[in-house]
Amino acid sequence: MIKIYYSSESSVGKQTYAYLNASFKDLLAIDVTKTNVTGTQWKELAQQLNIKIGDLVDHEHPTFTKNYDKDASLIEDDWIKLLNKTPEILNYPIVILGDAYIQIKNPSDIEKKLDPNSMGLDEKTSI
Incomplete structure (x- = not known):
């Protein structure tokens, strides 16, 4: 997933x-402006x-x-409160592919990360 x-x-x-x-049936999409993300989730x-x-x-923003x-x-707790109160300020979408967490800065670059030939994903990457 x-x-x-x-x-x-x-x-x-x-x-x-x-x-x-459009590409995947097994997608869990969390729109942070409509779904509450906990402080623990932001921290993770x-x-x-x-x-x-x-x-x-x-x-x-x-x-x-x-x-x-x-x-x-700000201190960590204040950043969490700010994200919870105004989630639209999330700077980039975060995609989780298995154990890899990726901030997507350019939507077209996600295609490279999903290419079956690139299974050796760097687990902590920004695109």
Whole structure:
């Protein structure tokens, strides 16, 4: 099964979801703007991507910059609260392929990761 965490308010999120949805029957799609993601889940996603929770946030998103400086430094719990309150600020969709957690920065690049010849996926990758 392939799992995707994405924001339907993001063009990268919508495009990545559309590609995966058209390609796979066994897809679990979690639209973070419609489904509550727990703090534990946010923390696990960041850990598996080997990034800080604050790195899951689009620091240039209008909802973020309305209240914070783009260089804001918050503690982990505050980042989690911010993502829970305003999930549309998720910067990139996160695709989980087996044990590989991948932030998708360009929807067309997901095709390379799903190519059957690329089974040696780097488990913590950003595209």
